[in-house]
Amino acid sequence: MLAAERREHLLGLLARTGKIVAKDVAADLGISEDSVRRDLRDLAAEGLCQRVYGGALPASPAVVDYDARQAVAPDGKRKVASVAAALVQPGGSVILDGGTTALAVARALPKDLACTVITHSPTIATALTDHPLAELFLLGGRVFKHSAVTCGAAAVEAAQNISADLCLLGVTGVHPEAGLTTGDAEEAAMKRALSARAADTYILASGEKIGTASPYRVLPWEKITGLITDAEAHDTVVEQLKTLGVEVLAA
Structure with missing residues (x-):
């Protein structure tokens, strides 16, 4: 799966379930947890998720100025x-x-x-x-x-x-x-x-x-x-x- 496809998968999962568990995503996609964590870091840097221990949660829209x-x-x-x-x-x-x-x-x-x-x-x-x-x-x-x-x-x-x-x-x-x-x-x-x-x-x-x-x-x-x-x-x-x-x- 390409990086862009993984990104869309993660965002879709976040929208559907309200959270991402890195180890579960890694097992489902057959990739390493490190790859999932890198993707989550990139999404968090764009304000698209809030990283937490073991995965991510939806980011609040109320953190803008x-x-x-x-x-x-x-x-x-x-x-x-x-x-x-x-x-x-x-x-x-x-x-x-x-x-x-x-x-x-x-x-x-x-x-x-x-x-x-x-x-x-x-x-x-x-x-x-x-x-x-x-x-x-x-x-x-x-x-x-x-x-x-x-x-x-x-x-x-x-x-x-x-x-x-x-x-x-x-x-x-x-x-x-x-x-x-x-x-x-x-x-x-x-x-x-x-x-x-x-x-x-x-x-x-x-x-x-x-x-x-x-x-x-x-x-x-x-x-x-x-x-x-x-x-x-x-x-x-x-x-x-x-x-x-x-x-x-x-x-």
């Missing part, structure tokens, strides 16, 4: 945001992550809602300046421009001195095996720091993120309260998550 992400699944993000915004209670406090889905949540909050919003995103804070009854706390640190949020030691330290009823957290990948993932190590650490300061953590995940993975794990499933997604209720991955005990809120 902030401006480009605003055009990805806007309807799905609005649906997720509507459900998430309803979780913020009058007089309550919420830690709101950065990113385009979190921005949709900020826009979905009623303007007459009296609450406290803590965020490490200047974009989120700006979006809420016209909410007269919302108290805003902006956590400082080094700005990670890819997601328009603060990260790094200063931001993590600031997060350790706050607490809230609720944390609404964005990720780029949601996968039963890979878990909740994102594309930057420091951003993943910041998300963990934010989640640790809330009584409940819900993950914001529009449908295009379901079944995909990024390089850095954010949280294990047992550390979250639930997942908010507009993916179909009978989606194979959603059903797998439910069998793991994950509460799924349909958007």
Whole structure:
């Protein structure tokens, strides 16, 4: 089989089954595992898969830059945001992550809602300046421009001195095996720091993120309260998550 044919085979397998196991592909095609791993490295370099131990998973489309992400699944993000915004209670406090889905949540909050919003995103804070009854706390640190949020030691330290009823957290990948993932190590650490300061953590995940993975794990499933997604209720991955005990809120 030619390299181009192997590539198409691997991409087709990824689309059909949601994962690639290198040793199984090697046995099926009668080639070495090294050849499969080389093909996966090439596909990963093009952003077409996320390599994991023993093979590969679908790559998240949500790792492009902030401006480009605003055009990805806007309807799905609005649906997720509507459900998430309803979780913020009058007089309550919420830690709101950065990113385009979190921005949709900020826009979905009623303007007459009296609450406290803590965020490490200047974009989120700006979006809420016209909410007269919302108290805003902006956590400082080094700005990670890819997601328009603060990260790094200063931001993590600031997060350790706050607490809230609720944390609404964005990720780029949601996968039963890979878990909740994102594309930057420091951003993943910041998300963990934010989640640790809330009584409940819900993950914001529009449908295009379901079944995909990024390089850095954010949280294990047992550390979250639930997942908010507009993916179909009978989606194979959603059903797998439910069998793991994950509460799924349909958007």
